[in-house]
Amino acid sequence: MIYLDNSATSLPYDEVLDTYQKTAIRHFGNPSSLHDYGSVAEQLLRKARQSIANILDINTGELTFTSGGTEGNNLAIKGAAYARRGRGNHIITSAVEHPSVLETCRYLETHGFEVTYLPVDREGRVSLENVKEAIRESTILVSIMHVNHETGAIQPVEKIGEWLKSQEKIRFHVDHVQGATKVPLELKNSGIDLCTFSAHKIHGLKGTGLVYIRNGVRVEPLFHGGGQEQNVRSGTENLPGIVAFAKALRLSFERYQDAKDSLEKNKELLIQACRDREGMVVNTPDEISAPHIVNVSVLGARPEIVIQALTKKNIHVSSKSACASRLQTASEVLAAQFGHEERAETGLRFSFSHETKEADIRQLLSALDEIVPEIRRVNEVNV
Ligand SMILES: Cc1ncc(COP(=O)(O)O)c(C=O)c1O
Incomplete structure (x- = not known):
């Protein structure tokens, strides 16, 4: 074959499946429970979070676990848009984003937001100039992917992030689902405020993902409930999936390198x-x-x-x-x-x-x- x-989607590594199974059986406790099973699960969750934060060179508090790329893009875009609604209603994205970004933006258009869909050149790229020209007084969010899911074109997100550092009012989201572990992207000091990852594209398991939310950046939650993930994403954490994600991320970085x-x-x-x-x-x-x-x-x-x-x-x-x-x-x-x-x-x-x-x-x-x-x-x- x-x-x-x-x-x-990619074939999960044997090590990932093994980690998932062992964690699911041995550490089935709910990380929020107060008994021993809970505290062991909570420690393991903390360890996985630390390990991912180390790999991505970010703080543990900047990580929010999700069910994958689609949820991550929804959370980052709707979450940032609603959190900044008082300051404006304009969003900039590109015409070549994944449907989980495009459809989210189209949805927001039906809820009072205005969206500019930037064109791309014949290589499939947006330009920083186009981003600058599209900025309005009311712009609150720019969402541009790193690696295109159909063509592999790399967008100039580093350049855009660098310039957006001077635009304090505007949040910058990057969909890094296709680029993760294959095309390097620094998050720290990059001007990127929000960044989406999905585990099943890097030999992890479906149903797991994460969003990097830079310290100090506020997003409105999509899910309300028990207040897990620092109140940003309620719901019992998928501990075996998260621990397996940490493994997939480490192995993928090594193997793709x-x-x-x-x-x-x-x-x-x-x-x-x-x-x-x-x-x-x-x-x-x-x-x-x-x-x-x-x-x-x-x-x-x-x-x-x-x-x-x-x-x-x-x-x-x-x-x-x-x-x-x-x-x-x-x-x-x-x-x-x-x-x-x-x-x-x-x-x-x-x-x-x-x-x-x-x-x-x-x-x-x-x-x-x-x-x-x-x-x-x-x-x-x-x-
Ligand atoms: C660029 C990009 N963003 C987001 C997604 C959605 O990720 P998920 O399948 O984890 O929901 C995909 C999936 O193909 C993708 O390629």
Whole structure:
């Protein structure tokens, strides 16, 4: 089996599963309980929080555990928007964000907020100039992702953060779900106020994630209840998931660092090979893009048909983000980048893990050489 859909979700490490199971059995207590089971669980939670804070070089009080990236983006954006409502109602984001950001912003538009969706250039990037131009007196929040989930394009969030440091009124949120452990991002002194992570994209478990909330930054909670997570996210903590997340984060940082060269080589190999093939266009920018994502449009071939044909050969890829991939519409990301041309409707996303091998890429290319001409021929007959 060749799995090239790691941006949708990744295989949990054995060590992560082992940690989850041991914690779930041995330390099943509720961290809020006063008896021994509770206090042991609470100590373990504290240890996991400390370990994640050390890895990310932040304070333990700056971490809020969530159920994943979608909740994290909702919490950061709605939470910051509602907390700053008295100061303004304008939000800036980009047209290429994940649906968990775009739909959250669209929802807020129905609740009195105004949103600017910044355009991107043909490499899929927003510019600091565009951010500056979009700022209004009423701007309270900027939300820009780090690594794009479809193309791997890296946004200039460091530059934007640096400039936003001078804009005291404005909070800056970064969706780091695709970049975490693959593309470095400093949080401390970065101008970033809020940052979202998800465990299942880094070989942790589904249902766990976290939001970095910089000291002093206030967000309105989405969930009300027992006041866990410093009153920001009520609900009994998913202790085994959190402990497993700490393990996944540490191992992923190590393993993706070790695999840096092979990831880059495989990416280059796939990009060059696609460029050499007629009717294939590469949507991932050559420069300033993540090492694990390659997006290619196969003109004249519907992506869902290519995906099915590859699946029959036991090669697993996707077109857009997993949650949008059942919709047979153009990719919003590619449409923002290139306009509503065929290119935006025929994109395929290949996303690697640190274990992806050159042989996997070569097998993918031979499979594409076999199936694409046939799909195009059938397509032409049916037109
Ligand atoms: C960039 C980005 N943000 C947020 C999410 C949502 O994360 P989760 O699946 O953990 O809800 C995803 C998932 O694909 C993503 O790619």
